[in-house]
Amino acid sequence: MSARRPEAKLNAAAPVFAALGDATRLRLVARLCTGGPASIAALTANADVTRQAVTKHLHVLEGAGLVHGLRRGREQVWEIEPAKLDEARRCLDIISTQWDAALERLRAAVEDG
Amino acid sequence: MSARRPEAKLNAAAPVFAALGDATRLRLVARLCTGGPASIAALTANADVTRQAVTKHLHVLEGAGLVHGLRRGREQVWEIEPAKLDEARRCLDIISTQWDAALERLRAAVEDG
């Protein structure tokens, strides 16, 4: 899907980076990755903000497609969406690669001149 | 430096992601990677916002360590800082890896039980 149009990929990736661009949310993501699925109460225990704040952050992450929640009894369990993480990582790969290519072109041009 | 403390690395990475988490800024980064160093005027030509907005975005990226500017004559030329990009990429790698490890543990536990 659209390996020829890095632009589109970049535009799609911006919201993911925005979601990761908050210390609390990044810690939530890390926590969900290392500890596996967890309820809001469990996630709040390790955070230094209110349960409501954690809930909001989880919804932001959900909006970016980074996590999804499911009801289990009286608690809501949140789980990571690893595909989105990969997507972001690949986006950075693309950019870095383009930079490397630019460097290579520059080097070649200098050698040529 | 602190391979034992992924937390610290994550906290440091949050601002970088925040800086990348804006479509205009992400386009600026991509532009600087593909096209090499460029002046503010040149960067504004491709953007759909004011020169001042571009300037602000560049300063945000600079604050995150993603770019740096240098004066050349009457224009200021901005250049990418590829190390920071790599840093962000490695951060995502760490998280993904932790997730994979968690999956593996889970699989092992299920097989055991």
Next chain:
DNA sequence: GCAACAGGCAACCATTGGGTTGCATTTAAC
């Protein structure tokens, strides 16, 4: 059935963020 637990909803507040406009300043060009 009732108390305690887990979460949803809504209002509210302060701060940041992205954007603009207007004007001042430096540098190149001729």
Next chain:
DNA sequence: GTTAAATGCAACCCAATGGTTGCCTGTTGC
């Protein structure tokens, strides 16, 4: 030495964000 280009600076505006508190609704567990 003027003029035009490239940028810096500052004020201002509105919307979005991160956070809180208070209260209501389900769900356990006994």
